[in-house]
Amino acid sequence: MKKISINSASAAAILIASSFAFVGCSGGDNKGEATPAPGATTPAAGTTAKVSGKLTIDGSTTVYPIAQQMGEDFKTDNPDSDITVNKSGTGSGFQKFVRGEIDIATASRSIQPKEDADLKAKGIDYIEIPIAYDGVSVVVNPKNDWATSLTTDELKKAWSSTSTVKLWSDIRPTFPKEKITFYGPTDNHGTYEYFTEAINKKKNDLRADCQKNQEYNAIVQSVNGDKDGIAYVGFNYYDQNKDKVKVVPVDAGKGAVAPSAATIADGTYTPLSRPLFIYVSKKAYDTKPQVKAFVEFALGEKGNKAVTDSSYVLLPKDLHDLILKHVSDEKTGTLFATVAPGTKLADLYSKVK
Amino acid sequence: MSLVAASQKHMxxxxxxxxxxxxxxxxxxxxxxLLLVLFLYKIVTDGLVRLSWTFIVSNLSSRPQRTGIWPAIIGSTYVMTLTGIIAVPMGVGAAVYLQEFNTRKNRLTEFIQLNIANLAGVPSIVYGMLGLAVFVRWMALKESIISGALTMSLLILPMVIIITQEALKAVPRGYRDGSLALGSTTWQAIRYQVLPAAAPGILTGIILSISRAIGETAPLIVVGAAAYVSSLPHGVGDRYTVLPIKIFDWAGEAKRGFNEDAATAILVLMVALLVLNSIAIYLRSRSRSKA
Structure with missing residues (x-):
């Protein structure tokens, strides 16, 4: 018990000290770091005490571009730090996190109850931080002129493991009688788990003849070369390949909505818009100043830029403020493990006292 | 008449x-x-756009236009040098033992020989999994340069042994007999007659083995070569990345500009391989002109 109180006392001291430093250089605007306002507050992060030391990040392929840019820019601000970012996949990332091999796990889905239990068994506390939105995008070949929208029921009918759909016309009778081919990411991708849960209502439930690939570019290429192909990819892969594939707006009962920065952020692109996470080891956060500094950096202006530069979508301001508070209160554990896809995130945080 | 016609038809x-x-x-x-030319054409046209000295000596970056390849070049150099240091003495030693000291065939050497031949055909990813279980986890060397080098050593060891054995076999019997007849020990005969005569062949084998290892990606992904490192490695215990990992990584990136970076990195890797292979060819031709 005593040890814990010392730890939290020193953590509090660091927090106070760093917030003083912050107030000192940004002229009293202690929300400056959080606000994604253009320009103005950039020097704030740069002039806070520089940190050094190693920091290892691993996990989601989807989150990798964001994490890499954050790592790179953090290194620019803190030249003595040493950042490693890898992309083994969300599941593999959590395995390494459980083994205590990494400081931060990135994830394109929330932590699973099993992973949470494994971490508890190892005595590893963690802070869960949503850092961006992604919209899983259903894409087809540009020559496909019939699939102008699909309802979630039609998607389920096509993608579930019990699906009998063989031709496009099996999905909707007005579609042509062409054989349909399914493409998607492999099982180690969080995107796979999220899509199957959101559409087929059961995690990892997917038709067996879906051609799975580890690389999203390969999936995009497959659909580009197959007039009757259909696939699901992360929003950034659709966004960067608009000339190669066409997106299918998804209708969840309130009209068809295509994924875009706006529809993903305000939650109207449902149920396929999802938060992306970083999970930070509480121990590393408390004992390694570079980890704490990195988390502050990630939630700051340059972190936001890493999100938008990678074609992902920023969390709304009110939600971002809730998350900042959650982190600065050093709340550990997960809010998301048992949450159904499409839930409004702000509601989750408002429930926490 | 008909016979001639038939034979002409047959002809x-x-x-x-x-x-x-x-x-x-x-x-x-x-x-x-044709395929090779097409491939080279595509790589060169895509890759030359970004090829510059700055690209070679710059740090990795998430911006396709700004990224360099230096940490990967240093990482590859580290891993390959260490691999050579580990695999060459072991491989050559094993080959000398099997070929020179243990010349009488027995069950054990036959068993070893069979294993080495089979190991040379094992898919590289299997070595990666072995490396992950033994070096990264069991020996707790973490995802470091030394884990990668040890894994790569295992991968090229069978190749080094087999090629060295071939080189030793090519040394005429008379070299050994002559040396022994003059009163040398077996070791002296090997050290002063057989090994120098076989050296070009052995070196060629080592270089070819290492140039195979330079291009390997799969085992290093499994033993944890990183996609992005902000700093150069300072020692063998540090995290690292290598050229083929960066090529693989960039080829899969969503941002378009990375495709050109991947092509440029392939060019760099190909030049490195060509240099290594030319050295091997030079050594081989020198040994031929001598003999």
Missing amino acids: RMRKRKDAIFKVLCFFAAGLGV
């Missing part, structure tokens, strides 16, 4: 078969060359 058919076979062989040979 024509045989000649035609001959011609068809020749054309088929030409296409078989030509297809390989």
Whole structure:
């Protein structure tokens, strides 16, 4: 018990000290770091005490571009730090996190109850931080002129493991009688788990003849070369390949909505818009100043830029403020493990006292 | 009369078969060359855009236009040097033992020989999994340069042994006999006669083995070569990345500009491989002109 109180006392001291430093250089605007306002507050992060030391990040392929840019820019601000970012996949990332091999796990889905239990068994506390939105995008070949929208029921009918759909016309009778081919990411991708849960209502439930690939570019290429192909990819892969594939707006009962920065952020692109996470080891956060500094950096202006530069979508301001508070209160554990896809995130945080 | 006609007809058919076979062989040979030329053309046209000294010596970046390849070059150099240091003495030693000291065939050496031949054909990813279980986890060397180098050493060890054995076999019997007849020990005969005579062949084998290892990606992904490192490695215990990992990584990136970076990195890797292979060819030709 005593040890814990010392730890939290020193953590509090660091927090106070760093917030003083912050107030000192940004002229009293202690929300400056959080606000994604253009320009103005950039020097704030740069002039806070520089940190050094190693920091290892691993996990989601989807989150990798964001994490890499954050790592790179953090290194620019803190030249003595040493950042490693890898992309083994969300599941593999959590395995390494459980083994205590990494400081931060990135994830394109929330932590699973099993992973949470494994971490508890190892005595590893963690802070869960949503850092961006992604919209899983259903894409087809540009020559496909019939699939102008699909309802979630039609998607389920096509993608579930019990699906009998063989031709496009099996999905909707007005579609042509062409054989349909399914493409998607492999099982180690969080995107796979999220899509199957959101559409087929059961995690990892997917038709067996879906051609799975580890690389999203390969999936995009497959659909580009197959007039009757259909696939699901992360929003950034659709966004960067608009000339190669066409997106299918998804209708969840309130009209068809295509994924875009706006529809993903305000939650109207449902149920396929999802938060992306970083999970930070509480121990590393408390004992390694570079980890704490990195988390502050990630939630700051340059972190936001890493999100938008990678074609992902920023969390709304009110939600971002809730998350900042959650982190600065050093709340550990997960809010998301048992949450159904499409839930409004702000509601989750408002429930926490 | 009819007999002659028949034989002429027969002859024509045989000649035609001959011609068809020749054309088929030409296409078989030509297809390989054509594909290689197409591949080289695509890589060079894509890669030359970004190729510059700055690209080679710059740090990795998430911006396709700004990224360099230096940490990967240093990482590859680290891993390959260490791999050589580990695998060469072990491989050459094993080959000398099997070829020179243990010349009488027995169950054990036959068993070892069979294993080495089989190991040379094991898919590289299997070595990666072995490396992950043994070096990264069990020996707790973490995802470091030394884990990668040890894994790569295992991968090229069978190749080094087999090629060294071939080189030793090519040394005429008389070298050993002559040396022994003059009163040398077996070790002296190997050290002063056999090894120097086989050296070019052994070196060629080592270089070819290492140039194979330079291009390997799969085992290093499994033992944890990182996609992005902000700093150069300072020692063998540090995290690292290598050229083929960066190529693989960039080829899969969503941002378009990374495709050119991947092509440029392939160019850099190919030049490195060509240099290594030319050294091997030079050594081989030198040994031939001597003999």
